[in-house]
Amino acid sequence: MMRTLLLSPLLFFAFLGASFSAYAAMEIQVIGGAANKIDVAMVPFQTAAGQPMPSLTQIAGDDLTRSGQIKLVDVSGTQQPVELAQVNYGIWRSKGAEAMVIGQVTALPGGRFEVRFRLLDVVKQTQLAGYSYNISPEQWRATAHQIADIVYEKLTGTAGIFSTRIAYVQKQGKRFELRVADADGQNPKTVVRSNEPVISPMFSPDGNQLAYVSFEDKKPVVYVQSLQDGSRRKTAAFKGSNSAPAWAPDGKRLAVVLTRDDASQIYMINVDGSGVTRLTRGGSIDTEPVFSPDGQMIYFTSDRGGSPQLYRVASSGGEPKRISFSGTYNVSPTISPDGKLLAYIGRDEGRFRVMLLDLASGQTRALTDTARDESPSFAPNGQAVLYATVQAGRGVLGTVSLDGKTHARLSESGVDAREPAWGP
Amino acid sequence: MNKILWSVLLTLTLTACGTTSGTKATVEDRTGGKADAGMSSQTAGSSGSSTETSALGGKGADATALDGSSYTGDPRKNPASPMSNRSVYFDFDQFVVKNEYRAMLEAHAGYLLSKRDARVILQGNADDRGSREYNLALGQKRAEAVRKALAVLGVSEVQMEAVSFGEEKPRKEGDTEEAYAENRRTDVVYADE
Secondary structure (H helix, E strand, O other), X not given: OHHHHHHHHHHHHHHHHHXXXXXXXXXXXXXXXXXXXXXXXXXXXXXXXXXXXXXXXXXXXHHHHHOOOEEEOOOOOOOOOOOHHHOOHHHHHHOOOOEEEEEEEEEOHHHOEEEEEEEEEOOOOEEXXXXXXXXXXXXXXXXXXXXXXXXXXXXXXXXXXXXXXXXXXXXXXXXXXXXXXXXXXXXXXXXXXXXXXXXXXXXOOOOOEEEEEEXXXXXXXXXXXXXXXXXXXXXXXOXXXXXXXXXOOOOOEEEEEEOOOOOOEEEEEEOOOOOOEEOOOOOOOEXXXXXXXXXXXXXXXXXXXXXXXXXXXXXXXXXXXXXXXXXXXXXXXXXXXXXXXXXXXXXXXXXXXXXEEXXXXXXXXXXXXXXXXXXXXXXXXXXXXXXEEEEOOEEEEEEEEOOOOEEEEEEOOOOEEEEEEEOO | OHHHHHHHHHHHHHHHHHOOOOOOOOOOOOOOOOOOOHHHHHHHHHHHOOXXXXXXXXXXXXXXXXXXXXXXXXXXXOOOOHHHXXXXXXXXXXXXXXXXXHHHHHHHXXXXXXXXXXXXXXXXXXXXXXXHHHHHHHHHHHHHHHHHHHHHOOOOHHHEEEEEEEOOXXXXXXXXXXXXXXXXXXXXXXXXX
């Protein structure tokens, strides 16, 4: 905590600088981290005239820092190698680096760039990875994220998520925008703009479509929209309310919540709106469905026991089984990619926090220490959870590592961000 | 220290916050009181609002609120009639229509029975604590409660639709008991208003 306090002002000024070049993208604040971080020296790549800003090492370094598992070593005040032959491992070992990244950017004809980089094991004095890219300026950020993914995976053994995307809803005044951005909140693109609320976005398994709920028809309607051409269709617009879309792993069907026959109940529906079948029954609320990764189970929120709790039911139907037992308000389940963990929102003493449930043991623990958390969504590599919370009266997005030790905040001045979803 | 940091951020963003409210016509009515007949027309009158989608960022579209003030002589708007009451309020965690709304709902039922082509939308709402989707379901429960009460009074299901706005369109914002109570509500809105 002390460390957080000391870091905050420095980070703040760093963000201020970043925000000028980021064009109304989100700012990032990282707090805490794992106890045993891997020390990595990101040696600034040799630059080429006219290369985009910020630098590749800056973007990739920010990615790695945000993971909470990697700490960047101070690279100032020493010779900065570009080629393998220039590396003096002893110097970098004495700076505490366990691994280092070197590279260079070269201008190519036609405005393109060649990027070469190597990841080196400083202790073993070997190369762990080395790649070169021929890129357009538009691919600058994507290339930096790919470099971060490679470094992260080689050093931790887990796939990186720096090339993935997130969706979220931002509210500015009375305007709502559904946006898709890089996982670091940068490069945001608006895919829906409305004067009416939009909630519950969810990426299709291939990341090419978004399902969401829009109130533009004076009631909640489920839409599915292509991210490639912006076309969309009403997937569920039945009498009553239509909400809470969740993609089946095959990307062809969705679970949705309809009220056309009864109270809010879970149904299965094809993406084109055909083939509606009812999954749950009874007069109580069943909502917020989410598929297990193998598609066999659906986890959901229900008040059938008197208070909102988490349940699961076979996606083929059957009797639901309660799986949350402590507390009187447990909602909004999201499942880890390996199907073993549920993150959800639990209320305890009036605070709504991101909780983690181990499905095998039934053990739960809090991941956050905030009070107004909503809409958790697992990272594609299962290492973190994205969620919405409220800070200083404003909606912001946060990520938290599964050990609860690394927190990052994504926020934009004057904008209320909510309803995040993490995509592939 | 964090508080200090955030206050600095807030100060810097104050200008941006102050300019975001805009002057465009919108559907949200934050001034409505418990017996505000104008509320329903505000809600229904927002059909001019627009939504646009794009693969990449597109330009904004303006909304034009329809004017709902031209219903002179409409019995539904007669201040002397219980029909001018359009909101049914619920107690915390309760979904039972209280007795005090009996006269109001009987008047609406009478109108709907006498005008079989009239359509009514029952719009349920919830306060903003907790999950948006769960609150949508809670608002739906409040809308269904009013729908069922009207059905008992003989109104045809064909004439009614119960929908929910959840916590998305609060009449009163803020983290106060007063705001929570104001938003635990179903509005009776006619399709032609």
